[in-house]
Amino acid sequence: MFNFLRPGRSAARPDAAALSREIAAGRLVLIDVREVAEAQASGLAEGARLIPLSLLPLKCDPRQPGCELPQGVPVAVYCAAGGRSGMAADTLRRMGYAEVTNLGGLGDWAAAGGKVVPFTR
Template sequence: MFSFLRPGQTAARPSIAEVADLVAQERMVLLDVREVAEAKASGIAKGARLIPLSVLGLKADPKHPDCELPHGLPIAVYCASGGRSGMAADALTRLGYGPVYNLGGLRDWAAGGGQVVAY
């Protein structure tokens, strides 16, 4: 009836520390779906791949030659505030990726102890 999860979030979300650890071990993909200019202005989460939401459909489609995301690994997605990452999580789920977690915004990442690096 009611969902208390953020849009695009289908399971209990791992902590930022857990995500950072899994990404460092290459057991999870961390995906930033903001635009390049935003990443240049405010940095990017350490270990994240930048694929703007505007091109995610091509870069995540396993049938497309420019697909940049591996299947078989969980994906954690963030943007500036959580809206675009929710849309991205829904799109990735429809493309057969999973589990997919919406982490919210870059501020949520930093507030949870995640490291932010220059892009």
């Protein structure tokens, strides 16, 4: 659907400007799957929601009450380097999210010109 989202993991960088517009418009959900301490130390991609990988099944399963992730909206995930976000993308797909993209790491986001903001609860 969104040609600026890359399927799987590749050498291409995400189009941070296009992603930021989609996030701001509510047409894309960006999830940081790192741990809280990592987000506190290095910040978050602007517009991202922090949901650590270990909490995805609790917070994002549409079959569970209190699911924090809307259905039918594309999802992009990132972590520190891309490994955990790959696992998160697989987990979300198994839960029924059709459009899930692994952006890699926070460094990939920043290198593509994406803004990184301090983490606040």
